[in-house]
Amino acid sequence: MSPALQRLARLLALVPYLLARPGAPLAEVAGAFGISEDRLIDDLELLFVCGLPGHMPDDLIEATFDGGVVHIDNADTIARPLRLGTDEAVALLSGLRMLARLPGAADHEALDRALAKLERAAGDAAAATERIAVVAQGQAEVLAAARVALRESRALRLQYYVPGRDELTDRVVDPMRLLLLDSGAYLEAWCRLAEGVRLFRADRVHSIELLDTPAAVPAQARYRDLDEGLFQPAPQDRAVVLDLADSARWVAEHYPCERVEQHDGGLRVTLRTADSGWVVRLVLRLGAAARVLAPAEVAEEVTSRAQAALAAYQ
Amino acid sequence: MSSRDKTERLLNLTIALLATRRPLTRAELRRMVPGYPDSDEAFERMFERDKDDLREMGVPVETGATSALFDDELGYRIRSDAYALPEMSFTREEMAVLTLAAQAWAGAALAGPASSALLKLKAYAVETDEQALTGLTPRVGTHEPAFRPLWQAVRDARCVRFDYRKPDPPVTGTRTVEPWALVCRHGRWYVVGHDRDRGAARVFRLSRIDGPVTITGAAETERPAGADLAAMVAREAGPAESGVARLRLRVGAGAFLRRAATLRQAEQAGWDSLELPYGDLAALAADLASLGPDVVVVDPPRLREAVIGLLRGAAGVRP
Numbered sequence: 165m166s167p168a169l170q171r172l173a174r175l176l177a178l179v180p181y182l183l184a185r186p187g188a189p190l191a192e193v194a195g196a197f198g199i200s201e202d203r204l205i206d207d208l209e210l211l212f213v214c215g216l217p218g219h220m221p222d223d224l225i226e227a228t229f230d231g232g233v234v235h236i237d238n239a240d241t242i243a244r245p246l247r248l249g250t251d252e253a254v255a256l257l258s259g260l261r262m263l264a265r266l267p268g269a270a271d272h273e274a275l276d277r278a279l280a281k282l283e284r285a286a287g288d289a290a291a292a293t294e295r296i297a298v299v300a301q302g303q304a305e306v307l308a309a310a311r312v313a314l315r316e317s318r319a320l321r322l323q324y325y326v327p328g329r330d331e332l333t334d335r336v337v338d339p340m341r342l343l344l345l346d347s348g349a350y351l352e353a354w355c356r357l358a359e360g361v362r363l364f365r366a367d368r369v370h371s372i373e374l375l376d377t378p379a380a381v382p383a384q385a386r387y388r389d390l391d392e393g394l395f396q397p398a399p400q401d402r403a404v405v406l407d408l409a410d411s412a413r414w415v416a417e418h419y420p421c422e423r424v425e426q427h428d429g430g431l432r433v434t435l436r437t438a439d440s441g442w443v444v445r446l447v448l449r450l451g452a453a454a455r456v457l458a459p460a461e462v463a464e465e466v467t468s469r470a471q472a473a474l475a476a477y478q
Numbered sequence: 479m480s481s482r483d484k485t486e487r488l489l490n491l492t493i494a495l496l497a498t499r500r501p502l503t504r505a506e507l508r509r510m511v512p513g514y515p516d517s518d519e520a521f522e523r524m525f526e527r528d529k530d531d532l533r534e535m536g537v538p539v540e541t542g543a544t545s546a547l548f549d550d551e552l553g554y555r556i557r558s559d560a561y562a563l564p565e566m567s568f569t570r571e572e573m574a575v576l577t578l579a580a581q582a583w584a585g586a587a588l589a590g591p592a593s594s595a596l597l598k599l600k601a602y603a604v605e606t607d608e609q610a611l612t613g614l615t616p617r618v619g620t621h622e623p624a625f626r627p628l629w630q631a632v633r634d635a636r637c638v639r640f641d642y643r644k645p646d647p648p649v650t651g652t653r654t655v656e657p658w659a660l661v662c663r664h665g666r667w668y669v670v671g672h673d674r675d676r677g678a679a680r681v682f683r684l685s686r687i688d689g690p691v692t693i694t695g696a697a698e699t700e701r702p703a704g705a706d707l708a709a710m711v712a713r714e715a716g717p718a719e720s721g722v723a724r725l726r727l728r729v730g731a732g733a734f735l736r737r738a739a740t741l742r743q744a745e746q747a748g749w750d751s752l753e754l755p756y757g758d759l760a761a762l763a764a765d766l767a768s769l770g771p772d773v774v775v776v777d778p779p780r781l782r783e784a785v786i787g788l789l790r791g792a793a794g795v796r797p
Contacts, residue, residue: 165534165535166481166531167481168481168482168484168485168488169485169488169531169534169535171481171482171485172485172488172489172492172535173535173594175485175489176489176492177594177597177598177601180598180601181597181600181601183601184600184601184602184603184604185604196597196600197597198593210482210485210486210489211489213486214486214489214490214493215490215493216493216494216497217490217493217494217497217510217511218510219490219512241492241493241496241497241558242492242493242496244558244561244562244563244565244601245562245563245597245598245599245601245602246535246536246537246561246562246563246598247536247560247561247562247563247564248563248595248598249535249536249591249595250633251588251590251591251633252591252592252594252595252598253595254588254591254633255579255580255583255588255591255592255595256576256579256580256592256595256596256599257579258579258582258588258618259578259579259580259581259582259583259592259616259618260575260576260579262579262582262616262618263575263578263579263582263616269614269616270575270578270614271571271574271575273571274569274571274572274574274575275575277569277572278568278572278575278576278579281566281568281572282576284564284566285563285564285566285599287564294659294707295632295633295658295659295660296588296629296632296659296660296661296662297659297660297661297662297707297708298582298618298661298662299661299662299663299664299708299711300662300664300665301664311613311614314613314614315613325733325734327734327768330731330732330733330769330772331733332733339613340613341613341614341615342613342614342615343615343616343617344582344614344615344616344617345616345617345618345619345665346617346618346619346662346664346665347619347664347665348664348665368734370733370734370737390585390615390617391585410643410648413685413686414666414685417621417665417666417685418665429648444770445768445769445770446768447792448767448768448769448770448788448789448792449764449765449767449768449788450764450788450791450792451764451767451787451788451789451790451791451792452788452790452791452792453791454792455794466792466793467792467793467794469770469771469792470770470789470790470792470793471793472770472771473767473769473770473771473773473774473789474786474789474790474793474795475771476771476774477774477782477786
């Protein structure tokens with residue numbers, strides 16, 4: 165959409181929004197619409213030169229922002245928002261249905277009611293047939309306990325499986341947020357054992373216990389930037405080079421790779437990790453679809469573990 | 479003409495068309511709405527574009543006869559019930575889950591529509607409770623370049639053409655598909671639709687689409703009513719084979735297996751014996767192979783072979 169149309173769409177949403185909130189502070193409205201206060205004032209100035217044909221003073225929209233609060237009036241024709249477009253309806257419906265498929269992730273009564281209302285609002289076929297569906301995984305018990313802990317700011321005790329070391333660990337964590345990703349659910353928390361922020365995948369949590377101790381997330385704890393990818397290697401981590409056959413391409417989608425090259429019908433990727441045990445297990449599970457090119461000792465470890473395992477079947 | 483002038487003119491036009499009870503002629507609209515040029519030709523051109531722009535935005539501009547007696551001149555109007563979102567109200571809790579649903583698209587292909595939809599709904603929800611959302615972050619990723627053109631085709635009922643890679647045996651071929659839906663299953667995107675060359679429904683993984691997706695024209699088939707797309711995708715993702723496995727597991731290893739086991743007993747020194755129901759043989763075989771020499775499959779033979787196959791591959795033994 166051109167800038168002129170984008171702005172029209174915003175104005176048509178702004179008027180009903182403001183009518184529902186008489187006296188809303190400029191800053192709050194600007195924040196909700198993701199624009200600067202100056203831009204918002206410019207929008208309001210545009211509104212009050214528009215109105216019913218004739219454009220006599222009584223016909224025009226009234227918009228004031230004295231003292232930093234916004235009032236709007238005489239805008240009956242556009243008092244209700246424009247119906248949802250297909251993209252809009254599908255974006256919200258698919259998001260709601262993703263949450264509805266994740267037991268424990270959100271308030272299910274509210275979800276069901278919101279879905280029903282939105283389907284009615286969307287009206288046409290957009291509601292009835294699912295055009296975008298997101299099926300994610302989550303463990304109801306883990307998600308529900310994590311939500312309570314976050315809401316009440318309480319610490320959690322986890323029995324957590326670390327696949328890289330094939331080890332069950334016992335730790336107390338201070339929850340920061342629950343990530344409901346299309347690839348699975350994760351708890352981001354300060355781990356008192358590791359003394360750092362860690363991601364815990366819900367399906368690797370063996371048990372979760374709500375503690376009465378208040379959560380104490382240290383000031384230095386930072387959320388990871390999701391746009392940078394879920395797993396962010398540290399610069400001192402070792403580089404591992406893998407050849408992936410076509411069937412193992414998902415590895416490059418799933419883990420952040422420093423380099424990805426097309427190679428022999430598959431991919432050659434370089435990724436960094438602090439945990440070579442993790443790489444060995446990954447390559448073992450991929451069988452002939454992956455091969456370690458470097459470092460040599462990781463490649464040897466894969467071969468020797470595979471041979472030791474095969475010996476048991478001879 | 480500035481962009482601001484255009485927004486102003488379109489807003490006045492929208493208001494005029496909403497306020498009228500009978501369709502308005504072009505001549506009437508030209509008089510009512512400020513900002514149209516003097517020349518007839520320039521007016522016609524600009525009015526045509528305005529009308530198209532409004533329709534593109536989803537504003538339902540109707541064409542109709544301006545008089546009940548004569549239908550020689552057409553007029554325009556917008557019916558307010560077709561224009562407006564039906565009146566409803568959202569509670570604080572409902573708004574909280576809607577906000578979450580919109581956040582799921584942050585940074586992804588539908589981020590813009592998700593947030594504009596939410597702003598529209600906020601007109602019907604005075605109270606919103608941002609606190610209720612603390613600590614919950616849903617996120618859908620749409621990194622595949624094929625996502626946008628495919629979504630366009632799904633939305634507008636178009637047919638597309640793309641090159642598709644099949645892994646086993648590795649072949650790339652051109653497919654012509656009328657897509658019905660995009661499905662994300664456990665982090666991977668699939669498109670489901672009618673494959674024209676095969677004359678049947680097919681599922682394609684977006685990450686296996688090579689190069690551009692071209693829209694070739696209108697779709698001709700209808701999506702079958704009641705088609706279970708999620709189930710189709712699940713089948714494509716791997717026809718799951720279920721059963722019960724008997725394993726020997728080294729003490730201290732494979733905690734994730736012990737949790738799901740139905741029977742567990744100590745065997746000889748350092749080893750446990752497990753019975754483990756599974757829903758997906760291939761997935762379990764990969765899990766077991768990842769443990770290397772810490773687990774041995776006793777039964778069933780299909781699982782045993784699958785694990786041995788993976789281990790041979792990892793050891794570099796040629797089949």
